[in-house]
Amino acid sequence: MTAPDFDKLAHDIKLWARELGFDQAGITDTDLSLEESRLQAWLDAGHHGSMDYMARHGMMRARPHELLPGTLRVLSVRMNYLPFEAGFAATLRDPSLGYISRYALGRDYHKLLRARLKQLGERIEARCDALGWRPFVDSAPVLERPLAAKAGLGWVGKHSLLLNESAGSFFFLGELLLSLPLPLDKPVEKELCGKCVACINICPTGAIVAPYVVDGRRCISYLTIESDDPIPVELRPLLGNRIYGCDDCQLICPWNRYADASPEPDFRPRANLHSPKLLDLWCWSEPEFLKNTEGSPIRRIGYQRWRRNLAVALGNGPADEGVLDALKAALPTAEPMVAEHISWALASLTARQQGENRKTKLLIRCIEKGLPDHA
Secondary structure: OOOOOHHHHHHHHHHHHHHOOOOEEEEEOOOOHHHHHHHHHHHHOOOOOOOHHHHHOHHHHHOHHHOOOOOOEEEEEEEEOOOOOOOHHHHHHOOOEOEEOHHHOOOOHHHHHHHHHHHHHHHHHOOOOOOOEEEEOOOOOOOHHHHHHHOOOOEEOOOOOEEEOOOEOOEEEEEEEEOOOOOOOOOOOOOOOOOOOHHHHHOOOOOEEEOOEEOHHHOHHHHHHHOOOOOOHHHHHHHOOEEEOOOHHHHOOHHHHHOOOOOOHHHOOOOOOOOOEHHHHHOOOHHHHHHHOOOOHHHHHHHHHHHHHHHHHHHOOOOOHHHHHHHHHHHHHOOHHHHHHHHHHHHHHHHHHHHHHHHHHHHHHHHHOOOOOOO
16 A cells, blocks of 8 residues: 555545534644643642542643554544524523533434544545554543644633634534644634633633633532532532533633534434423433433433432422422432432522512512502
């Protein structure tokens, strides 16, 4: 087999990536040495919380060539996931509904992206002799956003997510490590966030503690997905009706005006997860949870964390008698951690109910006395 024309091969690889459904592909080297001090500072500050694997892999995250000896290049790809019927505002506005991060409404993206990266690797291998390659989609210690930025796919925004000038941030990333000296793509010349701090200001829990720095221990995505610990009491009211992840920092970002909806069928929202009633979700048994989340990224948090998240959301919702009865009925047989969250929810709802009753009585007295009814 003759040596390939690497310029032409790089061009062809990007065409093949588009044919496989990726919206963009770029090529970079493996040098992330500038990220090592930032990563270490983030770990030293404890921002990774209970995600011990982040510290366990150490600087390997900034050294992709250690994952596959002989790696010379990283092919970084992105795939849009925003569904046509996203329904952001309607769900967040109604506290009786459960908000699920839009990336998780359809099928688990890990398998889909990995399968297509594998197809891409096989196609490259057919053109090259003795090629070493390996696909990654959140499956190894890789700093995917800095790699994607170096590959020209966008820049890292102040919320720490990758932003693209023509596509916003609602996309997945994946990587293909390659032992080929392909020509490098140029990174975006400068980040385009400017003086905007909307994402920092909007974060419900104040998790973006500085531009480009997220304290995972306060992030709703970490609290509802990654952590298997009790949700800190002081943060529970701030979660609102968010039961799996959070999109606030993306929703407020001006660049997401340009976000494209994805035509990928696997990313279409499941009916039972798109703007669902919290009380309906609470009524799922564990077998129903497993059945209804089959093939979904939600399944990986397990039934108990799911119930923990729902209890908090119900506690932040309307003080409805049906909700109170459902929580009370579940309390005697609940696992200890879930039981503690149920008890918190009941106390929160009862206090709110009493407060609402006091306000109603005060309003009635004011009306009877002929006082302004805004008193």
